[in-house]
Amino acid sequence: MAKGVWIVAELRDGAFRKVTFEMASTARKLADQLGEEACAVVCGSGVAGIAGELGKYGIDKVYVADNAAFEPYTTDAHAAAVAKVVKDNDAAILLVAASFQGKDLAPRLVGKLATGMASDCTDVKIADGKLLAIRPMYAGKCFGEIVVSATPQIAALRPNVFPIVESAKAGAVEAFDPGLGELKTKVLEVQKEQAGKIDVSEANIIVSGGRGMKGPENFAILEELAGVLGAAVGASRAAVDAGWRAQSDQVGQTGKVVSPNLYIACGISGAIQHLAGMSSSKYIVAVNKDPEAPIFQKADYGLVDDLFKVVPALTQECKKLLG
Ligand SMILES: Cc1cc2nc3c(=O)[nH]c(=O)nc-3n(C[C@H](O)[C@H](O)[C@H](O)COP(=O)(O)OP(=O)(O)OC[C@H]3O[C@@H](n4cnc5c(N)ncnc54)[C@H](O)[C@@H]3O)c2cc1C
Known part of the structure; x- marks a missing residue:
């Protein structure tokens, strides 16, 4: 049976983005309500050293794929790796950031995992053992409650909405083989924002x-x-x-x-x-x-x-x- 609340960690320049800690803290809360584990997938290059940091935000187990193919981000490499580890472990719930990167990744995961998703959520709860996702609709005029009936239930969390809560956990780190086949995309150039500018x-x-x-x-x-x-x-x-x-x-x-x-x-x-x-x-x-x-x-x-x-x-x- 599917179990566990998972997050897809988001990185920038080799460090976790703040939304990753927001998702980790939320995953911890949901996992406690279900009496299950909170897990994270980290895909990046040279990231094995920082993966354990997520334990501080309540993650029990961090699955790391450290591979040069993940830097810079491409949809096909990340979607393949995340879908594989989530499928192999039969995750029940998967949280992704509703960031530019997460909005790119989540639909591809939905396709690969043959499931559904709730996008841009501002609240998530457990109701009857399932994830109940709440999101603004019609440009914020009302809120919709969404339950994805297939697993994993995917929800994209809006950044800066969910609180960061530190925990005393020491997250175990395990490497996984992302099983990347031939990748179809290659990033030729990255044009960076002006240095020092706050996003x-x-x-x-x-x-x-x-x-x-x-x-x-x-x-x-x-x-x-x-x-x-x-x-x-x-x-x-x-x-x-x-x-x-x-x-x-x-x-x-x-x-x-x-x-x-x-x-x-x-x-x-x-x-x-x-x-x-x-x-x-x-x-x-x-x-x-x-x-x-x-x-x-x-x-x-x-x-x-x-x-x-x-x-x-x-x-x-x-x-x-x-x-
Ligand atoms: C499909 C779609 C998507 C869109 N997406 C977005 C989006 O992502 N983001 C977005 O912002 N808009 C979006 N828009 C456009 C949106 O409808 C508005 O046209 C736009 O937000 C107006 O921008 P504004 O408020 O700067 O300009 P205006 O509506 O022209 O307002 C300017 C304001 O400045 C005030 N003002 C003028 N001078 C002064 C002064 N000296 N001191 C104080 N106040 C002054 C005026 O009183 C006025 O209220 C979208 C529209 C469509 C159709």
């Missing part, structure tokens, strides 16, 4: 700008505030489509889904497609000169004023408080 999907604080910024040069005032707060700078699609910001900064339905502790929206109207990407932020602050802007319906704090007046003043006050 919006990992940031605790995001300062975002929209069409109200009026031009790319004005994002400097958001960069300054972000610098003081240790925040990432995000953007609406209008700002990205205008060529003012990189697509990787876009927040929303067709951009990144973010859940920071603090989201400061400047000159963003709050279209439903933008809200779909940031409405699960813990605190939302909106700066907009239009009191009727829909963003104010979601905001915890709203400032109806000219952002070119508000943002520099906010930066000065934050400097005094934090500097």
Whole structure:
């Protein structure tokens, strides 16, 4: 019978991404409710040394495939390896990150394992011995409850939503043969983001700008505030489509889904497609000169004023408080 709650660890530059610890802590919680083991699959190059770290977040057993073929990431290598180890061990539940990489990998796993999945989950529970996944639908207008009837039940967890809980476990590490056949894809070049830039999907604080910024040069005032707060700078699609910001900064339905502790929206109207990407932020602050802007319906704090007046003043006050 299928058993165990598994996660697919996500790595970047040889280290676990924060979402991996969120998934590990969640897997621990679910495994305790089922009275089963929490396991992790780690596929990477030169990662055997760090695999044991996952024990600290409640993982009982870490299955590692250390192979140069996993770096940089390709769908076919990762999907083949994860599907193999999960199938060989008859996992009941498999958690994947709802990140760019996880969103690429999970559907391929669904195909290989002939199962189903719940994507972009903001909560997961055990109900009647099965995984009950909860996810926002219709751009956050309602929540759906999903039970995948086949095994493994796959759920993709939205980053920055699930708490990280440390545990006293010492995870056992076991190497496995990923059984990679001939791989069909080869990464020829990786274009990296500018060094030192905080990725919006990992940031605790995001300062975002929209069409109200009026031009790319004005994002400097958001960069300054972000610098003081240790925040990432995000953007609406209008700002990205205008060529003012990189697509990787876009927040929303067709951009990144973010859940920071603090989201400061400047000159963003709050279209439903933008809200779909940031409405699960813990605190939302909106700066907009239009009191009727829909963003104010979601905001915890709203400032109806000219952002070119508000943002520099906010930066000065934050400097005094934090500097
Ligand atoms: C299929 C689809 C997918 C989409 N995906 C996304 C997505 O992923 N992300 C996304 O953001 N959008 C997305 N959109 C677009 C979305 O519908 C909106 O068009 C977009 O979010 C608007 O961006 P904005 O709020 O920056 O611009 P606007 O709606 O033009 O709002 C600009 C705001 O700035 C305010 N403003 C202007 N000047 C100032 C000032 N000096 N001080 C203060 N406030 C000022 C205005 O009052 C206004 O509210 C998508 C649309 C579709 C159809």
